[in-house]
Amino acid sequence: MKKTLSLFVGLSFLFGVANAAELTVYHSPSCPHCHHARDFISETLVKEYPDLVVVEINASDPANRKVFVDAIEKCKMNSYGVPVVVIGEKCFQGYGPSSGNDYRAALNESAAQDQAKPATAENVEQTAESAVVPPQKPQNSYIFVYALIGILAIAIGFVALTKKRKKK
Secondary structure, three states: OHHHHHHHHHHHHHHHHHOOOEEEEEEOOOOHHHHHHHHHHHHHHHHHOOOOEEEEEEOOOHHHHHHHHHHHHHOOOOOOOOOEEEEOOEEEEOOOOOHHHHHHHHHHHHHHHHHHOOOOHHHHHHHHHHOOOOOOOOOOOOHHHHHHHHHHHHHHHHHHHHHHHHHO
């Protein structure tokens, strides 16, 4: 029974991470607008949306060029200017006074869509497959903390189960 409970807790954790909102920001270290966008995301949005997963991709790095070009094409943009922020199916290029409200609206819409569809193992696999390039610096990403908590929950359940067996 407890093994089943531990497995359930671990799987619930995985499905929760799969349904977390994801924001991808393509940036360049020399771009001042990129710095403003990234500061807003890390100082404001991450606090407002605790489940937000932020993926930062340096668009000026030749290794990330194909992923950046693919994002520009997917978003049907006419220029290769940065920053480019992708939230769900919404894409934003540049950063200005109204960008924060645009990001919030897209995150709220993405969250509503995620709540409408149930979490399944297929969703988890799709999320893993869609992550082509890891972030340059996983700032403000709590995935590792959540993974550690999930592993600890499974380990505690296992230890509790083995202690009861030894007492019998």
